[in-house]
Amino acid sequence: MSLITPTVPFSEPPYLVGLPSPYYKPTHLAWQKACREFISKHLLEKALEWDTIETLPEHVFETFAKHGMLLPSLPAPLPVEWLKKLGIHELLGAVKVEDFDYIHTMIYSDEMARTGLAGPSGSLTTGMSFGVPPIVKYGNKQLQERYLPELLTGKKRTCIAITEPEAGSDVANITTTATKSPCGKYYIVNGAKKWITNGIWADYSTMAVRTGGPGPTGLSLLVVPLKGNPGVSTRRLKVGGQVSAGTTYIELDDVKVPVENLIGVEGMGMKYVMTNFNHERLTIAIGATRQARVALGAATEYILKREAFGKPLVEQPVVRHRLAKAGALLESQWAWVEQFVYQMTQLPKATADVELGGLTAMVKAQAGIVLNECAQCAQLLFGGNGYTKSGQGELIERIYREAPGIRIPGGSEDVMLDLGVRQLVKNFKAKTAALQSGSSKL
Numbered sequence: 001m002s003l004i005t006p007t008v009p010f011s012e013p014p015y016l017v018g019l020p021s022p023y024y025k026p027t028h029l030a031w032q033k034a035c036r037e038f039i040s041k042h043l044l045e046k047a048l049e050w051d052t053i054e055t056l057p058e059h060v061f062e063t064f065a066k067h068g069m070l071l072p073s074l075p076a077p078l079p080v081e082w083l084k085k086l087g088i089h090e091l092l093g094a095v096k097v098e099d100f101d102y103i104h105t106m107i108y109s110d111e112m113a114r115t116g117l118a119g120p121s122g123s124l125t126t127g128m129s130f131g132v133p134p135i136v137k138y139g140n141k142q143l144q145e146r147y148l149p150e151l152l153t154g155k156k157r158t159c160i161a162i163t164e165p166e167a168g169s170d171v172a173n174i175t176t177t178a179t180k181s182p183c184g185k186y187y188i189v190n191g192a193k194k195w196i197t198n199g200i201w202a203d204y205s206t207m208a209v210r211t212g213g214p215g216p217t218g219l220s221l222l223v224v225p226l227k228g229n230p231g232v233s234t235r236r237l238k239v240g241g242q243v244s245a246g247t248t249y250i251e252l253d254d255v256k257v258p259v260e261n262l263i264g265v266e267g268m269g270m271k272y273v274m275t276n277f278n279h280e281r282l283t284i285a286i287g288a289t290r291q292a293r294v295a296l297g298a299a300t301e302y303i304l305k306r307e308a309f310g311k312p313l314v315e316q317p318v319v320r321h322r323l324a325k326a327g328a329l330l331e332s333q334w335a336w337v338e339q340f341v342y343q344m345t346q347l348p349k350a351t352a353d354v355e356l357g358g359l360t361a362m363v364k365a366q367a368g369i370v371l372n373e374c375a376q377c378a379q380l381l382f383g384g385n386g387y388t389k390s391g392q393g394e395l396i397e398r399i400y401r402e403a404p405g406i407r408i409p410g411g412s413e414d415v416m417l418d419l420g421v422r423q424l425v426k427n428f429k430a431k432t433a434a435l436q437s438g439s440s441k442l
Contacts, residue, residue: 008304010327011297013110013334023342027095028103034094035111038069043124047115048395051244056123064124065154067092072108073129075279076101076344079136082148102344106337109283113290116298116399118406119244121287126245127198130280131158131206134221134272138264147204147223159202160280161193161224161250162273168195169415171208171273172216176252178209180259187211187262189224189231189255195409199248200236203227208273211266219269223261224252231255241402278357280410281364282340288367288406289333292374295399296330299323299378302385302392319381326377333370336363358423365416368407375400 007017015021016032042063050056064070068091071078083089083097090096095104112121132151135144150156167174176191189209199205205224212218226232231253239247264272300323303313313319340363344352378396379386385393386400407413 008297008301010293010300010323010330013293013338014331021338023103023338025103027099028107031092031094031104032107032111034092035072035108036114038067038092039111039114042069043112043120044115047117047120048398051115051117051119051398054243055246056120056244061124061154061157070125070128070154071097071152072100072105073112073125073283074105074136075133076105079148079152082136082144082152086149086152088152102341105283106286106341109286110290113287114294116291116294116395117242117244118287118291118402119242122197122242122245127158127160127202128154129283130160130276131198131202131204133279134206134263134276135223137275138221138268138272139223140264142260143223143263151204156203157198157201158204158206158223159196159198159248160276161196161199161205161207163193163195165192165194169412172219172270173214174208174210174219176207176209178211178220178222178257181256184259186256186258187222189222189252189257191252193250193252195237195239196248196250197242197409198246199226199250200234200246202248205250206263208269211269216270217267219273220266221263221269221272222257223263224255224257226250229255239405241398241405274357275353277411278353278360281360281416282344284406284410285360285364285367286337286341288364288371289330289337291399291402291406292330292333292367292371295371295378295396296323296326296374298396299381303381313381322377322381326374329370329373333366336366354427358420358427361411361416361423362420364410365407365413365420368403368413371399371406372403375403 015024042060068088071083071088072091078097078100080098088097091100112125115121128151135147135151151158162171162174164174164176176189176193178187178189181188187209191209193199193207196205203226205226207222207224208219209222210218211220226234232255233251235249237247237249303319303323306313308316340356340359343356347355375396379400382393382396385391386396388394389397411419
């Protein structure tokens with residue numbers, strides 16, 4: 001007798017339908033069950049409704065924060081010392097904070113994306129996931145003590161502010177300036193940040209600023225207070241997808257920021273940003289792959305029951321062919337994501353940043369491509385229902401509209417593909433040179 005769970009094709013990753021996998025330990029499986037129960041109850045049930053009104057109720061963020069369910073969006077390993085200092089020893093009773101690895105991260109990101117939409121989960125986690133890590137990794141003791149207790153517990157919110165109206169993927173050319181005041185106690189920040197997720201709700205921002213000359217060596221990171229800070233103005237932007245994530249335009253006019261709010265070392269901002277991007281791009285790839293799965297699973301369920309020309313759509317060879325092409329892309333992408341995340345758990349952080357940095361850009365870009373193909377396939381199979389903003393195809397219409405929100409933010413697709421190859425070539429040349437140098441000494 002087969003032990004494989006009867007599941008609509010393409011609707012769940014293979015490990016969840018009973019197929020063997022080398023990656024998942026009992027702690028991962030327990031974590032997945034706990035995540036599914038919690039997220040289904042507190043997010044999934046009303047995610048489409050909340051996304052339609054473009055804002056999640058405040059109690060949703062508060063519930064996630066209360067149960068420590070924003071913390072899994074941080075890069076693994078978690079900041080264990082800080083969490084234990086704050087009395088946080090385990091997550092949902094399923095995994096100890098010191099045992100949390102990138103496979104737990106992947107499971108969490110995958111479960112959060114079961115809504116099929118990036119907005120609801122992004123409205124909760126983006127600030128924690130991308131705005132807090134630079135403080136944890138590079139902030140000095142006084143900076144961490146001032147900000148981490150409230151940020152890690154969700155009592156305050158932050159965001160990551162890199163992109164500007166004239167500088168998106170071209171991070172090295174951002175123009176927001178931070179100039180030391182005559183007294184030397186403050187940076188005076190001037191400029192603008194655009195497309196900043198969660199910015200409208202954030203108390204603070206981890207912000208890339210120019211403290212020096214042109215190019216990457218002139219960049220630094222600051223913790224910039226937003227709410228109630230003179231000279232700061234924020235307004236919400238209307239975007240095509242991820243509408244509930246709080247995309248924001250931030251203007252800064254002679255904003256005073258204490259010099260103690262410098263993250264790490266002045267002039268090292270570019271390095272910090274690039275390292276932070278690796279986690280951002282990987283989690284985008286995980287979520288986008290699940291979005292593709294939601295779309296394709298729904299389409300498969302639809303064609304099993306929808307009839308045309310006297311028989312179910314699934315009996316039409318052209319329909320099966322279209323579904324097969326998208327399904328092959330989906331399962332190949334998920335296999336790459338799983339392999340990639342497993343490699344993250346096996347490599348030292350410094351090695352992973354070098355060896356996997358370029359591939360992170362590529363897996364993110366490919367996730368957007370796969371989501372676009374699967375969402376388009378689902379919309380075509382749903383027909384008119386998939387092109388309607390209500391009814392049984394409403395979610396599919398919205399997922400397809402969200403595909404560009406994966407292909408552009410976090411590094412646009414073409415830039416990511418180019419970066420991936422350039423980094424692989426750079427690593428190859430460096431290893432070749434080192435090998436040749438070693439041989440010449442023999």
